[in-house]
Amino acid sequence: MSTDFTPALKLDLGATPPGQTQSAASAEAAGESEIHDVVIVGSGPAGYTAAIYTARAHLNPVVLAGSVTAGGDLMNTTEVENYPGFTDGIMGPELMSTMEAQAERFGADIRYEDAIKLDLAGEIKEITVEGGQVLRAKAVILATGSAYRELGLEDEKRLSGHGVSWCATCDGFFFKGQNIAVVGGGDSAIEEATFLTKFADKVTLIHRRDEFRASEIMQKRAFDDPKIEILWNKQVIGISGEAKVEELSLEDTVTGEVSPLAVTGLFVAIGSDPRTALFKDQVEITPDGTVAVQGRSSKTSLPGVFAAGDVLDPTYRQAITAAGSGCVAAIDVEHYLAGHGA
Numbered sequence: 001m002s003t004d005f006t007p008a009l010k011l012d013l014g015a016t017p018p019g020q021t022q023s024a025a026s027a028e029a030a031g032e033s034e035i036h037d038v039v040i041v042g043s044g045p046a047g048y049t050a051a052i053y054t055a056r057a058h059l060n061p062v063v064l065a066g067s068v069t070a071g072g073d074l075m076n077t078t079e080v081e082n083y084p085g086f087t088d089g090i091m092g093p094e095l096m097s098t099m100e101a102q103a104e105r106f107g108a109d110i111r112y113e114d115a116i117k118l119d120l121a122g123e124i125k126e127i128t129v130e131g132g133q134v135l136r137a138k139a140v141i142l143a144t145g146s147a148y149r150e151l152g153l154e155d156e157k158r159l160s161g162h163g164v165s166w167c168a169t170c171d172g173f174f175f176k177g178q179n180i181a182v183v184g185g186g187d188s189a190i191e192e193a194t195f196l197t198k199f200a201d202k203v204t205l206i207h208r209r210d211e212f213r214a215s216e217i218m219q220k221r222a223f224d225d226p227k228i229e230i231l232w233n234k235q236v237i238g239i240s241g242e243a244k245v246e247e248l249s250l251e252d253t254v255t256g257e258v259s260p261l262a263v264t265g266l267f268v269a270i271g272s273d274p275r276t277a278l279f280k281d282q283v284e285i286t287p288d289g290t291v292a293v294q295g296r297s298s299k300t301s302l303p304g305v306f307a308a309g310d311v312l313d314p315t316y317r318q319a320i321t322a323a324g325s326g327c328v329a330a331i332d333v334e335h336y337l338a339g340h341g342a
């Protein structure tokens with residue numbers, strides 16, 4: 001994913017006094033008069049890492065952490081064993097509160113609010129939060145993450161981190177010697193299933209149609225793997241288990257017949273949606289639905305607007321890659337502001 005953007009604006013942020021444009025004046029009326037150096041939208045590993053770096057660079061970041069989803073995706077999981085620095089692993093929520101505390105230690109202004117509107121095109125960006133307050137900033141980091149698609153079943157959330165997972169790389173290790181299932185029919189479902197055979201004794205791949213959408217080469221991988229059993233024309237309509245997943249209810253999509261499948265894990269691999277609704281009409285978006293960035297940088301198609309984490313990443317989507325990407329965005333913001341005399 002490498003896109004070249006030509007900056008559309010030449011900025012002189014340091015010299016622009018507040019309240020010069022009409023929209024800035026209306027923003028001032030609705031909110032704070034201060035123009036922040038940087039506002040970070042999102043408080044997952046990408047947002048908090050960007051906050052740590054920008055705070056340490058004296059850019060006084062404001063972090064819009066989200067009203068109910070502060071801390072991001074890792075708040076929905078139990079043990080995280082692959083984030084470096086924690087020999088015995090760490091619980092997802094604890095990892096995120098540690099990152100938050102680290103950002104606060106350096107002075108990040110963390111607000112548990114959602115951005116509801118972004119105006120990113122001008123020199124001064126306007127970020128409207130719930131309640132109508134408008135924040136203004138010279139730079140914005142978009143770190144809103146990506147939502148894994150869910151099956152929408154009653155017990156799916158309850159058993160998340162207790163057998164239900166959306167990430168084989170993250171959780172496969174916990175299923176050594178077990179019988180587990182993967183739902184989906186695309187490349188990523190087959191990739192997850194074949195990866196999981198490293199750990200599980202048996203992986204049942206459940207697909208609601210009688211053929212895969214996945215590429216030929218991926219399909220062959222699944223067909224050739226003795227540990228993978230494919231169940232065609234089946235959809236999961238129930239997940240049961242007290243403390244952990246014990247059984248799935250499968251419905252035949254042709255006959256309607258319902259049958260049980262005893263498994264201890266269910267990996268949902270039916271895609272994910274980068275959270276771009278607030279800004280997809282303003283910055284360039286890739287065919288994958290992620291924010292397009294220039295080369296290895298975090299620069300989006302708009303000057304002063306940077307992206308970090310899963311919102312720009314169709315491939316890796318790990319806490320550590322999101323954190324690394326937050327670092328990139330923070331350094332890009334530093335360079336951008338320095339280059340414009342801020």
Ligand SMILES: Cc1cc2nc3c(=O)[nH]c(=O)nc-3n(C[C@H](O)[C@H](O)[C@H](O)COP(=O)(O)OP(=O)(O)OC[C@H]3O[C@@H](n4cnc5c(N)ncnc54)[C@H](O)[C@@H]3O)c2cc1C
Nearest residue numbers: 042043044045046066072073115145170309310317318319
């Ligand atoms: C159940 C589960 C388990 C996982 N386990 C692991 C694991 O063990 N190891 C690993 O490396 N990775 C794991 N992952 C993947 C990892 O969580 C993600 O790759 C990582 O969280 C992405 O970080 P991010 O900062 O890009 O986005 P997120 O963590 O998704 O954070 C997005 C942030 O954006 C905020 N936001 C969104 N919209 C708005 C808005 N309008 N206004 C304000 N804020 C907004 C949200 O509140 C949230 O704070 C797991 C994911 C899931 C779902």
